[in-house]
Amino acid sequence: MAGNTNLHAANRAKKDEFYTQEDDISNELKHYKAHFAGRTVFCNCDDPFESNFFRFFALNFNAYGLKRLIATCYDGSPVAGTQLSAFDSPDRLRTGIPHKIVITEVTDNNGDGAINLADAEWLIKNDNNVLTRLNGNGDFRSPECVELLREADIVVTNPPFSLFREYVAQLVEFDKKFLIIGNMNAVTYKEIFPLIKGNRMWMGASIHSGDREFQVPDSYPLNAAGSRVDSDGRKFIRVKGVRWFTNLDYPQRHDDLILYKTYSPQEYPKYDNYDAINVDKTADIPCDYDGVMGVPITFLDKYNPEQFEILGIDRYIEDNPNYGHRFKINDKEIYARILIRKIKK
Numbered sequence: 290m291a292g293n294t295n296l297h298a299a300n301r302a303k304k305d306e307f308y309t310q311e312d313d314i315s316n317e318l319k320h321y322k323a324h325f326a327g328r329t330v331f332c333n334c335d336d337p338f339e340s341n342f343f344r345f346f347a348l349n350f351n352a353y354g355l356k357r358l359i360a361t362c363y364d365g366s367p368v369a370g371t372q373l374s375a376f377d378s379p380d381r382l383r384t385g386i387p388h389k390i391v392i393t394e395v396t397d398n399n400g401d402g403a404i405n406l407a408d409a410e411w412l413i414k415n416d417n418n419v420l421t422r423l424n425g426n427g428d429f430r431s432p433e434c435v436e437l438l439r440e441a442d443i444v445v446t447n448p449p450f451s452l453f454r455e456y457v458a459q460l461v462e463f464d465k466k467f468l469i470i471g472n473m474n475a476v477t478y479k480e481i482f483p484l485i486k487g488n489r490m491w492m493g494a495s496i497h498s499g500d501r502e503f504q505v506p507d508s509y510p511l512n513a514a515g516s517r518v519d520s521d522g523r524k525f526i527r528v529k530g531v532r533w534f535t536n537l538d539y540p541q542r543h544d545d546l547i548l549y550k551t552y553s554p555q556e557y558p559k560y561d562n563y564d565a566i567n568v569d570k571t572a573d574i575p576c577d578y579d580g581v582m583g584v585p586i587t588f589l590d591k592y593n594p595e596q597f598e599i600l601g602i603d604r605y606i607e608d609n610p611n612y613g614h615r616f617k618i619n620d621k622e623i624y625a626r627i628l629i630r631k632i633k634k
Contacts, residue, residue, distance in 0.1 A: 308504040309447045309470060311341040313496070318345060320494040320539045321468065324443065326354035331441035333429045334448050336362040337390040337413075337420075342446055347409035350395040358392040359441060361434050363427040387427030389437065390420050429456065438463055443537070445469070454480045457534075461489070466537055468493065473530040476586050477625050479605055485589065486599045493533025494541055497590040501531040532590075546591045548576035557582075560616040563603070565628055567618055579633070583616055583626035600628040 330346055337343040337360040346358045364387040390413060397404050398411040413420050425431040429438075429448070438444070438459070447470040448456040458480060460467050475481050484490040500515065505524050511517075515527030552575035557566040565581040568574050571588045581600060592599070603616045603626045615622045 308339070309341055310502055310504075311345065313501055314341055314345050317468065317493050317495040317533050318349075318445075320541070321535075321537045322353055324466070324537050327356050328442040329357040329359065329440060330355055331437060331444050332358075332360040332446045333434055333438065333444060334363065334446040335360045337388075338362075340446075343390070344406070346445070347392065347395065348406045350392065350409070351404060356393070356442075357440075359389060359437055361389045361423065361427050361429075361437065362387050363429075387423040387425065388420060389423055389427075389433075392419060429459065435459075435463075438465065442466060443468070454478055457481060457484070457490075468533060468535040468537055471532060471534050472528075473532045473586060475534070476589060476627075477602060477604070482602050482605060486601065488594050490534055490536050491542060491592065491594075492589050493535050494539050496532055498587075500527045500529045502527050543593055543595060545593055545596050546571070546574070548574055550575045552578040558618055560618060561620060562617050565616075567616070567623065567626070579631055581628055581630050583628055586625050586627055588627055588629065596632060597629045598632050600630060602627050 332340060332342045332346070335342050340360065343358070343360045346353070346355065350358060392409065392412065395404060395409050395412065398408045398415070401407070423431075423433050425433050428434065442465075444460060444465050444467040450472060453471050453475050456469070460469075461484065476485055481490070502515075502525050505526055507522075507524060509524055509526070511524055511526065517525050519525065550573050552566075557568060557575065557578070559566055560583065563583075565583050566578065568582050568584045571584055571591055574582065574584065574588075583603065586602075615624075616626050617623070
């Protein structure tokens with residue numbers, strides 16, 4: 290099973306194009322269907338011929354009531370042409386060359402009496418206005434892709450892990466709705482946590498624990514027990530701590546966390562270097578304590594903004610005399626803690 294060690298290695302080597310499985314995409318997207326009616330969706334880290342994100346939206350274009358679907362391909366992708374292709378690349382464009390696809394409707398183009406993925410494929414192969422080459426390299430920061438971002442309403446993709454901070458900053462700058470995949474530890478980044486604290490970004494609906502499988506480039510080292518190579522020679526790894534990050538609301542986010550534990554000073558010690566009690570598990574948050582509590586970052590999986598207020602995170606609390614350091618108990622540092630307080634109703 291691959292842990293954060295694999296992610297750190299990927300960041301150092303910039304081999305962090307992890308390709309999301311179709312089931313994980315559909316299990317998450319089903320919670321947001323109402324958000325997409327009449328909207329333009331942009332998948333800006335996706336070769337349309339390789340991406341399961343593009344495949345999902347092409348297949349569900351009418352079911353989700355999309356206005357437009359845009360996808361752009363980065364010419365440096367190390368897995369272009371190696372994943373289960375959503376479509377066959379047309380002769381006029383070799384997979385891997387930076388290009389964009391813009392779909393405004395999916396009809397029964399092939400005349401088989403049904404509207405499905407085959408019709409989107411027919412459209413791409415036969416309509417020269419749908420698929421065009423880009424002048425630049427297709428990077429999400431390139432001027433062409435930034436202009437497409439301006440046109441989009443919702444961005445849905447799996448951005449490179451090493452560029453997560455920069456990627457989110459761009460979404461915030463252009464005030465876009467988004468649903469993206471990242472690692473749970475990103476909530477501790479000083480660029481990301483203020484968005485969580487300010488209720489401008491939160492965890493998605495479907496992934497709250499465990500690990501997820503991603504395809505990786507052929508050059509990626511498989512040194513973990515959870516890795517595998519399929520019958521076609523494609524490499525996969527399992528990664529811990531994967532989460533969806535979004536600013537699209539969904540009903541389950543407002544469900545109260547049921548609290549049943551009672552407070553005692555022995556079970557909930559205070560930190561040496563901050564006036565708050567420590568709670569080791571989200572399920573152990575005491576029901577009868579109204580002060581400040583430090584909880585694991587996985588608390589965000591259960592966070593209801595009407596039930597709790599997020600006050601800070603240990604290493605970024607400016608009024609902490611040990612600013613920049615983790616909390617300690619009996620002079621021993623503990624894992625990252627988010628400071629919360631119950632909202633009085």
